[in-house]
Amino acid sequence: MKALVTGVSGFVGSHMAEFLLQKGVEVVGTIRNRSRMNHIEHMLRDLHLVECELRDPFSVETLVKTEKPDLIFHLAAQSFVPTSWNAPMDTINNNIAGQLHIFEAVRRFDLPSKIQIACSSEEYGHVDPHETPILESNPLRPLSPYAISKVAQDLMGYQYYKSYGLHVIRTRTFNHTGPRRGEQFVTSNFAKQIADIEKRLQPPVMSVGNLEAKRDFTDVRDVVRAYWLALEKGQPGEVYNIASGTCWSIADMLKLLLSFSDANIETRQDPARMRPSDVELLLGNYDNFHAATGWRPEIPFERTMLDLLNYWRSQSHGESGG
Numbered sequence: 001m002k003a004l005v006t007g008v009s010g011f012v013g014s015h016m017a018e019f020l021l022q023k024g025v026e027v028v029g030t031i032r033n034r035s036r037m038n039h040i041e042h043m044l045r046d047l048h049l050v051e052c053e054l055r056d057p058f059s060v061e062t063l064v065k066t067e068k069p070d071l072i073f074h075l076a077a078q079s080f081v082p083t084s085w086n087a088p089m090d091t092i093n094n095n096i097a098g099q100l101h102i103f104e105a106v107r108r109f110d111l112p113s114k115i116q117i118a119c120s121s122e123e124y125g126h127v128d129p130h131e132t133p134i135l136e137s138n139p140l141r142p143l144s145p146y147a148i149s150k151v152a153q154d155l156m157g158y159q160y161y162k163s164y165g166l167h168v169i170r171t172r173t174f175n176h177t178g179p180r181r182g183e184q185f186v187t188s189n190f191a192k193q194i195a196d197i198e199k200r201l202q203p204p205v206m207s208v209g210n211l212e213a214k215r216d217f218t219d220v221r222d223v224v225r226a227y228w229l230a231l232e233k234g235q236p237g238e239v240y241n242i243a244s245g246t247c248w249s250i251a252d253m254l255k256l257l258l259s260f261s262d263a264n265i266e267t268r269q270d271p272a273r274m275r276p277s278d279v280e281l282l283l284g285n286y287d288n289f290h291a292a293t294g295w296r297p298e299i300p301f302e303r304t305m306l307d308l309l310n311y312w313r314s315q316s317h318g319e320s321g322g
Contacts, residue, residue, distance in 0.1 A: 002026040004069035004113075006054060006098070007076030008047065011180050012118070014039035016073050016224045021046050023228070028067050030054065030076060039180050054098030057105075064105035071231050072106070072115040074099055077149075080184055081122065084146035095149035096156070103160045103168075114167045114231040119154040119239070121174040121216070121282050122147040133285035136172065136239050154239065161237035169230045170239040174284040178220035178304050179311035187217070187308060190254055194261050195312035205266045209273030211251035214281045218244045219299035229293040243284025244297045256302065260309050 003020050007013040008029025017040060020027050029040070030052040040047060050067070053059045054076055077095045078084065084091040099117060106113050124134050125143040142148050157168040181188035186209070196202045226242045234240060248256075258265060290296055 001071065002028060002067065002069050003071040003073060004028045004030070004063075004067060005073045005075060006030045006052075006102070008049070009035040009037055009040050010075065010079075011039070011182055012176070012220060012224065013073075013075045014043075014180060015178070015220045016075060016227060017043055017047060019221075019224045019228060025071070028063075028069060030063065054101060055094065057101045060098075060101035061105045061108065064102065064111070065109055068109070068111055069113055072102065072113050073227055073231075074102060074115060074117045077118065078146070080182070081144050081146045082184070084144050084149070088145035091145050092149045092152070095146075096152050099153050099156060103156070103164075103166060106166060107160070107164050112167070114169070114236075115157075116169050116171060116227050116230050117153055117157045118227075119157075119170050119172045120147065120150040121172055121241070121243070121284060123151045123154060123172060124282065127281060129281065132281060132283040133243075133245060134241065134283060135285050136241055136288055158237060158239070167236040169234040169236060171227060171230050171289075172239060172241050172284075173223055173226075174216040174218060174241065174243040174282055176218045176220050176223045176242075177308060179307050181220070181308060186250060187253060187257075187305065188312070190257050191305070191309045192312045194257060194263065194265065194309060195315070197263050197265055198261060198313065204264055205268055206254075207270040207273065208250075208254065208267050209270065211254065211269075212249065212280070214247045214249045214283065215253075216243045216245070216247055216283045217253070217301055217304070218242065218297050219301075219304040222297045222299050226289065226293075226295050229295050230289075233293040234289075235292060238292070240289040240292065241284045241286050242289060242295075243286045244301070245284060245286055246301070247281070247283045248301065253305070256305055257309060260306055 078091045125141040157170045160166040177187040
């Protein structure tokens with residue numbers, strides 16, 4: 001069996017590749033000429049890497065025609081919400097065009113590939129308290145250009161299934177974190193700041209943004225197992241929430257991280273870290289996915305956060321977790 005993982009050098013892509021290799025699956029991964037390789041260095045002998053610009057239809061067509069993957073895990077994206085405010089068109093173009101080119105190539109060569117597309121809980125956007133835990137049937141009220149791009153990817157997946165019979169599974173994943181998470185994301189940013197303070201690389205003051213937001217966090221290692229099960233047991237055309245079903249405020253997450261350190265650390269709010277509009281509460285219901293696949297999260301949040309902190313403690317200064 002052969003799997004194509006787009007964005008294999010990224011946070012989720014590297015964990016996905018590890019999971020697939022342990023399953024004995026042949027892994028083809030897409031990279032770009034500016035991709036950082038630090039997440040996949042330990043797997044390079046086992047991976048088949050292909051330089052592919054997903055926004056270029058010819059590049060994608062050549063890749064799909066040559067490799068003919070049985071499984072496609074489409075994980076490549078501009079995935080950082082604040083960046084989407086600064087570069088909305090680039091985010092939308094990047095996230096929609098890449099997926100469209102994959103779908104068109106699979107359709108053109110009439111391949112039976114099963115395709116998982118990584119959608120996002122950000123699609124739900126504004127959620128009223130009585131609507132939680134969020135079901136897949138909840139209205140989509142996106143609140144960022146990134147969320148708009150994910151709604152488009154999501155609905156495109158549905159359209160290509162209905163129009164052309166492509167075996168597409170849409171997964172709306174809630175917040176996920178763990179070792180290798182990019183330092184711009186809140187859990188990783190806090191963990192890196194603590195590690196840097198412990199190493200005396202920054203003063204014992206942590207910059208924070210909105211601590212009131214509440215998020216549903218799942219360990220990335222549980223998430224990639226979910227993606228595998230989505231293609232193994234999920235219904236084509238369906239959309240599934242991938243979530244933990246529990247909620248942590250950013251303030252409580254920070255408190256947990258600080259409890260793992262002996263350093264005396266002050267926290268200070270930084271106005272630059274606040275977003276134009278923020279989703280206040282994201283709490284997912286994953287019953288639909290559990291019924292289809294038997295999946296449930298297995299790694300406790302406390303272990304996820306300790307592993308993340310230890311990841312940053314193990315990094316030499318200046319190394320990004322992008």
